[in-house]
Amino acid sequence: MVDIAISYDGNLRCSATHGPSGATLLTDAPKDNMGSGAAFSPTDLVATALGTCVLTTMAIAARQRGIELAGATMRVTKEMVSKPVRRIARLTVELHIPLELPEEQRAALEWVARSCPVHKSMHPDVEMPIAIVWGSRDATSSEASPNLELTIGAHVEQSAEKTPAPTPVSKP
Secondary structure, X not given: OOOEEEEEEEOOEEEEEEOOOOOEEEEEOOHHHOOOOOOOOHHHHHHHHHHHHHHHHHHHHHHHOOOOOOOOEEEEEEEXXXXXXXXXXXXXXXXXXXXXXXXXXXXXXXXXXXXXXXXHHOOOOOEOOEEEEEOOOOOOOOOOOOOOOEXXXXXXXXXXXXXXXXXXXXXX
């Protein structure tokens, strides 16, 4: 269990303190919802949570296989809707991993990507396609990659089905 202490600081801003580490982050309402957009909005943090969870759980699985994912980059694009209520409609994930791995190892890590705790915790109405490009470093540019190799879990309802675990991959 982790406690996070949150205070409303006024002017549509909050601060949150992570209990175990004491690290603090600020949120601000986005410009399109009466805020100044000076910090992550709460829904930006949801997008950030998905992306960092995907990458962290993949890195854990990779480390267990003797693979280092340092240099991997990701872009998460958040799309909101306002009707019938304001909510996140889609979180598009584009992940670039600067490695060429055998298909069996790639499949194992791709399975982990769509099985991260944040992905599994999201409402089924939120679409979450995850595209992984192997052998590439650039997910931080504003252009989408033209050579996406794989799209995983185009909708969270798909990933809610029982997905068999991949065959364990031995260390190289």
